[in-house]
Amino acid sequence: MRYLPLTEADRQSMLEAIRATSVEDLFRDVPKAARLAGPIGGLPNHMGELEVERLLGSMAAKNVPAGSVPSFLGAGAYRHHVPATVDHLVQRGEFLTAYTPYQPEVSQGTLQVLFEFQTQVALLTGMDVANASMYDGATSCAEAVMMANRVTRRKKAILSGGLHPHYRDVTTTDARFIGFEAVALPAAPTGGEDLLALVDDKTACVVVQNPDVFGHVRDYTDLAAACQAKGALLIVVVTEALSLGLLTPPGDMGADIVAAEGQSFGNALNFGGPYVGLFAVKEKYVRQMPGRLCGETVDADGRRGFVLTLSTREQHIRREKATSNICTNSGLCALAFSIHVSLLGEAGITQLAQLNHAKAVQMADKLAAVPGVEVLNDGFFNEFTVKLPKPAAAVVEELAKRRILGGVPVSRLYPGEMEDLLLVAVTETNTDADMDAFAAALSEVLA
């Protein structure tokens, strides 16, 4: 077996050193009835690289890669171009095969990356500080709500109908088991909900999304101030982090916590994971944050260095009193995010965000010209909702037969509801030809 360096001679001499008769003898504490006599049944024996490649390659070939066809899917996961440099650097073994930087003297690489990542996230969101990442945007959202409960010592969250329903479900699942109230408003495809009316003296937070799940771009400045006046926090969720390159950031609107999905930078679609949850807060809440934090310090020679810090919040120290049970971050995905953002820089991120928006405007106009199709959004970033004269799920299947991935039917996110609505996302990866092909195919399918 190519990954196992011990030879039979090694094993024999090691057994002698241990004074054991056999490897099986070392398992003598396992109840005999539970010890298998030999390799487990029902599974094949080992394979060489070539055979594994063939087998997994044949499975991969049964999928339609989004990049192989015109593709307009978003709803919390976006196909952006990832520069070649990103994947080259994340595959450096010193990043890929290291673990949590528990020994800072031999982990300054990972630690400086995390410090820079935290700074980038703080800058993008317009917040004071950010942590070293969470599992994904949805778990980040749920952790933000639990943090608001701790900060306010209240136990009720108001979830906007514009919040991605998967984020809502992760939060309400936690609410049920962890023991807080989550009031989820009905879906709001055209907006118009009065969140503030629901805020009372038991409300810990209001959770909104920008752009919301239907693509609407909103200004939450007034809502933030009004929530805070009632002693509640405003949590702003962002599922398309690239929008932060163009839109007024949540921090400037007065958000207390930002919970976001960072996949758009540096990370492939990967059928939904692994992604990278972003988590940023106002400075005064730092000690109530979940997750890892990297901080600056000096070493014994007085030189600048970095360490994991404020770990007294965390489970390995505080055990049942920890702020969260989270033990990992999304390290390598955060690294990919950070490298991509570094490559873009100020000029690149602005242009990329403008490019996405301009293309989405063009696509919206092309779709609006298709008979029977109506664009619901006044304002949007790179994703918007269209109303179709037929059920969107069936239309998407028809488009797939024509080798076009034409967006996400809203009914897939809200079973049995809003069957005529379709979410369409457009990024820099979509060409003019892609957009024309989509509009033409949609005309055909709807005809």
Added chain:
Amino acid sequence: MSMNNQGRPSAIPAGAASFDGVTGTVTGNRGLQIEEPLIFEQDSAGRTGVDLPDVPKVASRLGAVKPRARVGLPGLAEPQVVRHYTRLSQKNYAIDSGFYPLGSCTMKHNPRLNEKMARLPGFSDVHPMQPVSTVQGALELMDQLAYWLKTLTGMAAVTLAPAAGAHGEMCGIMAIRSAHEAKGDSGRTKILVPESAHGTNPATAAACGYSVDAIPATADGRVDLEALKAKLGPDVAGLMLTNPNTCGLFERDIIAIAEAVHAAGAYFYCDGANFNAIVGRVRPADLGIDVMHINLHKTFSTPHGGGGPGSGPVVFAESLAPYIPVPYVTHGKDGFALVENAGEGPAFGRMKAFHGQMGMFVRALSYMLSHGADGLWQASGDAVLNANYVMARLEDVMTASFEGPCMHECLFDDRFLKGTGVTTLDMAKALIDEGFHPMTMYFPLVVHGALLIEPTETESKASLDQFVDALRALAERAKSGDVAYFQAAPRLTPRRRLDETAAARKPVLRWTPPVPAEALAAE
């Protein structure tokens, strides 16, 4: 002035006061160890590392929100970015570069085949919300992984949704609570957790609204069965137990433990962090376990990536099988289907935005297929053999906490350092100078000054011998009274001991732009 063998002056020339006091070089660099400023300190306005197409000229439609003025990111060209991250990478210790015996973390070799497979566009470039007709291969892969995990554990069901081990624990405890609730049993408010448990166990139980009751250990490092029985009752929802446990020992009484837990109407959660010791040799279902998470990044070698992403599938016995979160794969009439909404069955809810850590699923299945049943048998055998070998070779100079055989890791405590003035931390730092990543320190909490060594099966005997020789020499040196040597370690790393107290007292968690000179002058 001395001259080197080429006749050049080798002393520092007079008047050159700019040599770094620590390294003795002008730059502060030390050969291959190159100092690297923050990315923000390398900014030049307008510079970028990407070339993008021109933005089409259309009227903006942002609605209520104005475009932001500026983000504040630095501008660097591509070669600068490549050099920045390359230099940073060289300040990291990694499995690729050396022995990484971090106990309880299973730092084994990460095969590059797995990376290649995960990057096949058919897996990496697939959107989670594509029509299921276009992702049949992705669902087949998830189904295959589920089959392997169920076969290796003997369990009835599996969820792939949780993003990491601790997330899997959360999932398992939620399932246990759902099952009690389904029976109308609301009186169970406690989870029992041994003192030796990972910190995530009590944190998870507490997060799920349970009170945590600690079970003491026996003198031989196992759960005290009688103490456990005394605490079991109608108020106990479940037991969370790591097996093999965090002392590196197999819980000999595990079947009796399971029976006692079941007799009390509670469920048996196993923390599968240490599954690598028994994978392919022992099926957890045969031990009476009801639910267990599996860290794909440990046992099945998906890379640790500097702290994640992990992946924590959870396997369930028949009794808990209905209570899994969405989404999950089913076999439909037109191939594989995906159940995505909790309303469609007894699923307890949702844990993550999409379908789980697909990128990790591909890597883990690639690892499993490469090993096969015979390779996994050999791998767990070698993992246990390596740990016992390290233990046997160190026993006479260090103090093993418990009698062997151990499983995949061996535990020492600091009794051998008593009276020397050298601590577990000092030993760890001295090991760094020898070119090793230290073992896990001060965990588990049940012994004093713990040193937990997990070699894994992917280390050669030569590598273990070098490590053992270094550790033996350090133990002797500590006993000889050379405290100063240890307290000054590490000496040879890019940074020496870091002031963690200062970092926590006045946290600096981000770079901030320097205050412009004119603003300072105005103050």
